[in-house]
Amino acid sequence: MSALRSSSGAACWPPTAPPTRTRWHTPPVTRRRVLALALLLAPAAAFAQDDGDEVLRRALATEAGQVALVARLAPTVAAVFPGEQPGGGGGSGVVIDPRGLVLTNFHVSGLNRVLTVGLNDGRTYRARLLGIDPGGDIALLVLTGRADFPAVPLGDSDAVRPGERVFAMGNPFLLAEDYSPTVTQGVVSGIHRYRDATGGSDLVYGDAIQIDASINPGNSGGPLFDARGRLIGINGLGGFRPDRGRVNVGVGFAASINQIKNFLLDLRAGRQCQHATMNATVRDQEDEQGRPRVVVDAITREAKAFAAGLRLGDIVRRLDGRPVGTQNQLLTLVSRLPAGRRVTLSVARPREDGQGFHERDVTFRLDPLWSGPAQGEWQPDPELLAAETRLILEAHRQGEWPREWRRDESIARPGGAVERRVTHARGRLLRVERGPADARVVEVWDGKRGFARTPDGEGPLTPGRRDVLAGTAEALAALAGDPEATATLTFTGGEWLDGRAVLRLEARDRAGRRRLLYLDPETHALAGLAYPEEKGAWVEEVHRPGVILRLDHETGALLEKADEVRVEPGPQASELFERVE
């Protein structure tokens, strides 16, 4: 097992948790990078008289480029103080959205609902704690006092290569009283590092970027930039050797931005993010050729992985297609995902006759792994949550989505049966026609009651079918802003749908029926929804252009697929939604 045998201290200043074996009165030895940078720059200045030299001109241009890059990034770097006043302890942060969303470390923010953030304009801003990710050591703040904060784009930390040059920015030792950040430079030492909780720190960094740029107390929560100024991580752990009195050893860790992206929408929804577990443990083994492999050595019967078919002794080959060679790699892959994410584990099971393996895929939703405050202790700030929900709904309603429409689907099921289904919608009213022409079933929800006409006769909808129709009709009407809609909508975080992150809104109508509505985070268009079927099993409906997929919400198994879906916006006659006599 890997274990950083140095004390890897949380790099906030002073630490929010009582440090072990740490004395804070002596500033640790700082580092060489700034000096090295100065040495790098010095020759260019020394040769500056030799103008006309093409190389010199380019060197100076490059230098100017770097200075400009740092100048462009500096306004986005925040000094974060967990309290109503600057001073005392603190860390760093970075603005990722012009309306003032700031990423920092959870070990900097703690559970302080009100914080103070200093930017390099020399001003301090009031910040409120929006969401927390104790398991990933991340917190999201929202600033007030300005409408257009300078913000940085998020990079792709999976594209980062070892040896690549990086900049760490922040406020180590709270040096800058005017909040102008400190820059340190280094290289990426390693990617996808799993740093478990050892050596005086209880922070687990699941998918971390290891860097040799100087990270010191106070750098916590600050940005790690690639050479083009894209945010690739949040600096959080510095390596210090306790036996040598807080000497920086050039081994620092940043939470990768791709991991943070997986939790960002949950953070925006004001939630306490939940990391994930398979509820199984694995161990490293070697095959006959001495090659490493990972074997399931314990699994609980309650695990969703068990229900999906994962068993003791299975050899884990891949998770969602990514190869797994060591226990650390599997931990890294799982710990960067939120609870509830559906994953596919490719496993090999030794055949009973000892000849080779059965290869199989096991798909399930990851179980929650609780960390941080106990369940229920953290609740979203109602005011902030309402504001986030309002923003999303306003963005959605800017799109001109029809209130009335007719949808025609040809549905294929895995068994081979094909069914035509026509849906009419008008506000909260819904009509579904399905089945072949000679055995057509018509179902109607008129906003209060449900009716059905089958070849056998007519009558009220069964309670189960009524809830299926009514719940969806009410949820969609609420999304569209129908004044008569009875459902309320709440932004509850992010969901992974059809290979991408989407916004999740939870709708709950007067009768307590729940629906999950998924919106595209860019266009805010409806990307899909989830609803319980008659018997209670949830269905995930995925909307693609011209295609609708309906999947088992738990396993992702395809229930039905509609190709050539045609949606015709336009008025729907009111008699369509009247009692069918």
Added chain:
Amino acid sequence: MRRAGLSFDAEDTQRSHRAPSASSAPPPRALRPISLLTLLLLLLPAARADDAWPLPQAAERAFPSVVKVYGAGGFQGVPAYGTGVIVDERGFVLTAWSIALRTEALKVVTHDGRRLRATLWRSDPGLGAALLRLEPPQGGLPSLQPLRLADSTGLAPGDAVFTIGNPFGIIYGDERPAVAWGVVTAIGSLRAGGVDVARLPERLERVIVTDIPGNPGSQGGPLLTRDGRLVGIVGRLVESRATNTIVNHALPAADLVEFVRGGVAAERPIPEPPRVAPRARAGAAVESGLRLQRVHLARSPMAYVEAVVRGSPAEAAGVRPDDLVFRLGERTIRSCRDFDEALAAHRPGDTVRLVLKRGDAMREVTLTLAAGGP
């Protein structure tokens, strides 16, 4: 044309840009400042692109040759884990010498995560290096990608270098070891004093000192130039608790070529050479030929003899390692510092009386002091 501390491997670039034909002449000296600036350009991040930065590619090329080494250790600050470099496709791994390598249970993990048994094939504490030989598993050795030792003689302070290693043993299996970069800060001898003499590669005339922090586990990893040439092996952690300093150093490739060549050519493991006592400390006026155990402690330790120089006055007088110096002349010796002070009061040619404690017995010897070293 190098400016002290500010040259960035100018010659290396010229070399790599030169066609590999024998006819190409070295570039005129006047070109050097230009290539220096070219390098400067390469080293500085461009706002538009970082494609000129060569480290990711160089690291990518080197990774398959870097291995994790696991020996016996974990006590008294000796890490059980380290790093090594495959230097020969027949299964030879170059690493830093460590007491932890003296074990039957030596294991090497290659870049693809294969765990192989290894033998300590050749070791030389005085050189600070060890050569391991991988034992072929069933089906033979996997295909190995060696890195050849490059010419390290042109290396100078200010040259950009990087290392690949396993600090604190944080990675294992097929995970890639850690990259760290910095510059050569000095090329010189570690014998100047003040550091733990007993743990130094004392046979090396010079080492490459860098500003890349050395950590437990980094030792044995490659020291590479920006273009990926293997110019050294990261040495064992040398630190002084008295001054709270670590000397981050690497063993120059030039001094390891013979060691590797001899080891690879050998039919069977080569026995470790006997330890040679280091020369007199620089500036000492007199030479007793007696070396004390100056382990790093906050207070000057008792004057135990670590080694005796061959042919020296101490050897002639019959002083042996592990003797405790109890008196020198009329002075009672309680520490190494007492011994140094007492000795400094004498001149070459003086005859002094030593009282030694050997085991449980006390014995007295006389020795005639020689002249000190340069």
